[in-house]
Structure formats: C-alpha cells, structure tokens
Amino acid sequence: YIYLGDELGSQYGYGVDVMYHTVSEKIINLMVFPWSILDKSVIYFSIIFLILPFLMGYSFSRDLKKIIPIFIFLLIWFALPHFINKTYFIYERYSILFFVFYYLLFDHKKEYFYSKYFKVLFFILVFYLMLEDYKNIFLAKKETTDFSEVIEVLPSEKRVLGLIFEPISSSVSIPFTYVHFASWYQAQKNGWSDFNFAWFHPQIVRYKPSKTPEVKPGFEWTPQHVQYLNACDNYDILIVRAYDISVRHLIEHSTCRNYTLSVHHGSWLIFEKNK
Numbered sequence: 001y002i003y004l005g006d007e008l009g010s011q012y013g014y015g016v017d018v019m020y021h022t023v024s025e026k027i028i029n030l031m032v033f034p035w036s037i038l039d040k041s042v043i044y045f046s047i048i049f050l051i052l053p054f055l056m057g058y059s060f061s062r063d064l065k066k067i068i069p070i071f072i073f074l075l076i077w078f079a080l081p082h083f084i085n086k087t088y089f090i091y092e093r094y095s096i097l098f099f100v101f102y103y104l105l106f107d108h109k110k111e112y113f114y115s116k117y118f119k120v121l122f123f124i125l126v127f128y129l130m131l132e133d134y135k136n137i138f139l140a141k142k143e144t145t146d147f148s149e150v151i152e153v154l155p156s157e158k159r160v161l162g163l164i165f166e167p168i169s170s171s172v173s174i175p176f177t178y179v180h181f182a183s184w185y186q187a188q189k190n191g192w193s194d195f196n197f198a199w200f201h202p203q204i205v206r207y208k209p210s211k212t213p214e215v216k217p218g219f220e221w222t223p224q225h226v227q228y229l230n231a232c233d234n235y236d237i238l239i240v241r242a243y244d245i246s247v248r249h250l251i252e253h254s255t256c257r258n259y260t261l262s263v264h265h266g267s268w269l270i271f272e273k274n275k
Contacts, residue, residue: 006201007209009086012216019083026078026091033095035129038175045125049099052122057115058106069101085201086217132173139171146266147181150239153263154270156189158236161215163223163251165242166267179220182239194235195220224250232256238271245269 021029031046032039053059073094080091162182169177186193194215198206207213214229223240226232232255240247248261251271263270 006085008199008207008212009201011209011212012086012199012218014083014086014218016083018081020081021091023078029092030077030095030098033092034098039173042129045129046099048125049122050102052118053103053106055112055115055118056122057108057111059109060105061107063107066104069097069104073097073101087200136172136174140169140177143169143171146268147184150263150265150268150270151185151188154185154189154237157191158185158189159192159194159234160185160237160239161194161226161232161235161256162220163226163238163240163242163247164220165223165240165247167221167241178241181241185237185239193239226251226256227254229255233258233273236273240269240271241267242269243267 028040028043031043035042035045076094077091077098082088082090082092084090160182162180164178164181167176167179180195180197182193183197185191186196194213195217196207196213196215197203199212199217200206213234214231219225227250235256238251238256238259240251245264248269248271251257251259256271258274259271260274261269262272
C-alpha cells in the first residue's frame with residue numbers, strides 16, 4: 001500500500017504529512033470513539049462499562065490466549081497516527097473493537113446477590129446507547145424524504161456536482177451529515193458525482209492522473225469556491241443543499257451561469273445545464 005504510492009497525491013494536500021495524537025488524547029478517545037465521534041460525555045458510560053464485569057460477578061480469566069486480542073488492539077491504538085497518507089481517523093477506526101476484546105478477558109466466577117441488578121443495568125445502558133443510533137436512522141429517513149424524491153426525477157447516467165452549503169442536519173446528531181450526500185446520485189442513478197472518493201488511494205475505481213477534475217479533496221467543505229471553477233460546464237447537473245435560495249446568485253456569477261434552476265424541493269435545489 002505504501003510502496004506503490006499515490007499517483008494523485010501531488011495534486012492535493014492538507015498541509016501536513018503525518019499527525020499523531022498524544023497518549024493522553026488517545027486514552028480519552030479510547031473512551032469516546034466506541035460510542036461517539038464528538039460527544040465526550042460518553043466517557044462516563046465507558047468507565048461504567050469497564051467496571052460492570054466485576055459487579056456482575058466476573059473476574060479476569062487465567063487463559064492467557066484471551067489477552068492476545070486486547071494486546072494487539074492496544075498496540076495498534078497507541079502506535080498508529082491520527083492522519084497519514086492523506087487519510088484522517090486512522091487509529092480511531094479500530095475503536096469499535098475495544099469493548100469486545102475487553103469483555104473477552106473475563107470468565108464468570110461468582111454470583112453475588114446484587115449481580116443481577118448490574119446485569120440489568122448493563123442491558124439498559126446498551127439499549128440507551130443504541131437508541132441514539134436508531135433515533136438518528138429514523139430522523140434521517142424522515143429528513144431525507146425530499147432528497148429521495150428529487151433523485152427519483154433526475155435523469156440517469158449524468159455527471160453531477162454537489163454544492164452542499166448546509167452540511168449540518170437540523171435533527172440528526174451526527175455531524176456534517178450532508179457533506180457527501182450528492183454521492184447518492186452516483187449510487188442510485190449510475191452517474192458520476194464530484195467531489196468523488198475516486199481521488200483516494202484505496203478505492204476500486206480511481207482517476208487517471210491526467211483526467212482529474214478541478215473539484216479536488218477539500219472542495220466539498222467549501223462549496224462557495226464554485227465561483228473559482230474554470231469549467232463548470234463539465235457537469236450536467238448541480239445538486240445544491242441550502243436553506244436560502246439566494247445561493248443561486250453565487251452560481252449565476254460563476255462559470256456555472258449556464259444552468260437553470262429546475263427543481264426546488266425542501267432544502268434541495270437542482271440546477272440543470274441549458275441545452
């Protein structure tokens with residue numbers, strides 16, 4: 001992976017090659033990332049989950065093989081950087097494994113009179129934490145109805161540009177829900193969407209170095225830079241998310257001026273290139 005290198009890497013950058021977190025940051029993130037990417041209050045849940053096995057009547061196993069998964073996990077967690085090869089959240093991606101490997105360390109030893117109450121508490125906490133995810137799924141489905149209806153009426157096999165001026169959901173707690181949402185057009189309508197993950201090294205389909213678009217990694221965070229594009233007319237459709245329809249003035253004063261607003265549904269605006 002590292003030996004082959006990235007032929008597209010010279011065309012974009014983030015201002016740094018490698019970024020490490022301190023040991024204290026990694027310890028805190030070890031308590032946060034199994035449950036959330038932002039909410040540090042979940043640290044209290046993690047601490048409770050670390051203590052609960054003992055209160056439920058479990059103790060550490062004498063089977064040394066059970067140490068291997070958590071040992072390798074911690075080795076990876078503290079050795080890997082936060083950012084390398086133009087990819088963020090490297091070590092954090094393994095956080096989902098931590099409590100799985102931690103609970104493998106235990107064997108059931110003794111049943112205390114209060115153990116059953118802590119077992120009930122364990123399931124209540126798991127249910128509560130999962131409830132947040134299910135709530136997000138429910139709210140996201142409700143909130144994205146407008147987008148689903150817009151996608152249905154768009155022609156297939158077109159090249160689209162996503163301009164997400166409002167990336168944050170009004171109801172879902174996951175941050176920046178809509179940043180890459182135009183990619184759903186590519187998935188559902190057999191088209192091509194920019195910004196596109198084809199820039200990145202591990203993707204199955206990649207750009208040829210000589211055929212890369214102007215819309216490079218980072219553009220998705222600054223859609224107002226549409227005014228600096230030299231060849232907006234490479235796109236058949238502009239998929240825009242904005243609460244204020246005045247963003248059309250920004251588009252009209254860019255190289256995308258040859259587009260007409262064809263659909264306005266909820267917070268979604270569709271501009272199609274004039275024939």
